[in-house]
Amino acid sequence: MKFSASARWKVARTHATVLLQGESGTGKEVAARALHQQSDRAQGPFVAINCATLSENLLKSELFGHEKGAFTGATERKRRRIELAHGGTFFLDEVGELKPGLQARLLRVIQERAFERVGVTRTIEVDVRWIAATHRDLRAQSSDGSFREDLYHRLSVFPVRLPPLRDRPGDILPLAEVLLARACHELKRPVLGLSEAAPRVLLGGRWTGNIRELANVLERAAILADGPTLEPRHLLMDPSGPATPPSPAGEDGT
Numbered sequence: 001m002k003f004s005a006s007a008r009w010k011v012a013r014t015h016a017t018v019l020l021q022g023e024s025g026t027g028k029e030v031a032a033r034a035l036h037q038q039s040d041r042a043q044g045p046f047v048a049i050n051c052a053t054l055s056e057n058l059l060k061s062e063l064f065g066h067e068k069g070a071f072t073g074a075t076e077r078k079r080r081r082i083e084l085a086h087g088g089t090f091f092l093d094e095v096g097e098l099k100p101g102l103q104a105r106l107l108r109v110i111q112e113r114a115f116e117r118v119g120v121t122r123t124i125e126v127d128v129r130w131i132a133a134t135h136r137d138l139r140a141q142s143s144d145g146s147f148r149e150d151l152y153h154r155l156s157v158f159p160v161r162l163p164p165l166r167d168r169p170g171d172i173l174p175l176a177e178v179l180l181a182r183a184c185h186e187l188k189r190p191v192l193g194l195s196e197a198a199p200r201v202l203l204g205g206r207w208t209g210n211i212r213e214l215a216n217v218l219e220r221a222a223i224l225a226d227g228p229t230l231e232p233r234h235l236l237m238d239p240s241g242p243a244t245p246p247s248p249a250g251e252d253g254t
């Protein structure tokens, strides 16, 4: 399913659940924050959790919190992230990594807009807008049984695919300018300009790490460049990734 850019901004203003799909580094978290900022919840909290980095138990406790005495070591009541997101947006990153038990609990929260803290039966109502992201094919996962089909349908009310950078070469240079300015700003140095030869090198990259890789290359370049201009020799690309054509001798000033 493909939606135009204007359709994507229409959905930002709604409460609809959005599923962002794309390779690592394509900007899923940036898109989730932008959707939140464009919504009428912008003044509310934006709470994120990465489902791939925590163990199942820790993730359960982080998401739902627990009541004092719910298990050994639970010495005090903990409000956790779903409660903290009340009135705002909850961003579930790498949702395809959720284990089946947590998938079931999450489905209940999304369907019933309420949940129970670990250790209590009293339900807590929450008003949360859900945005989920994954680098996996969640539809395929739901077909092969590794992801609940009902949860997949709940999450993919409005699916948005973020294409890899190599499939949108027209975005490379505009993004490079923004990322270079950001890197220079962080390094507290005047913003560098691109030399005449630098765009060819940037456009020749494979960018398997997508925008994140582009940002890293430009940050390194901003550290290395000592004049006002960024030259091809400052662009240290990952040798396993880019397919940069060799530059004619002397073109980059080396």
Ligand SMILES: Nc1ncnc2c1ncn2[C@@H]1O[C@H](COP(=O)(O)OP(=O)(O)OP(=O)(O)O)[C@@H](O)[C@H]1O
Pocket: 022, 023, 024, 025, 026, 027, 028, 029, 030, 031, 093, 135, 175, 178, 179, 211, 212, 215
């Ligand atoms: N539109 C954009 N403009 C400027 N920078 C961007 C844009 N999109 C992404 N970036 C930058 O690219 C990097 C990766 O973005 P982000 O973390 O959103 O990607 P992701 O798809 O969520 O990655 P992962 O799946 O690995 O978590 C970040 O440094 C982010 O600031």
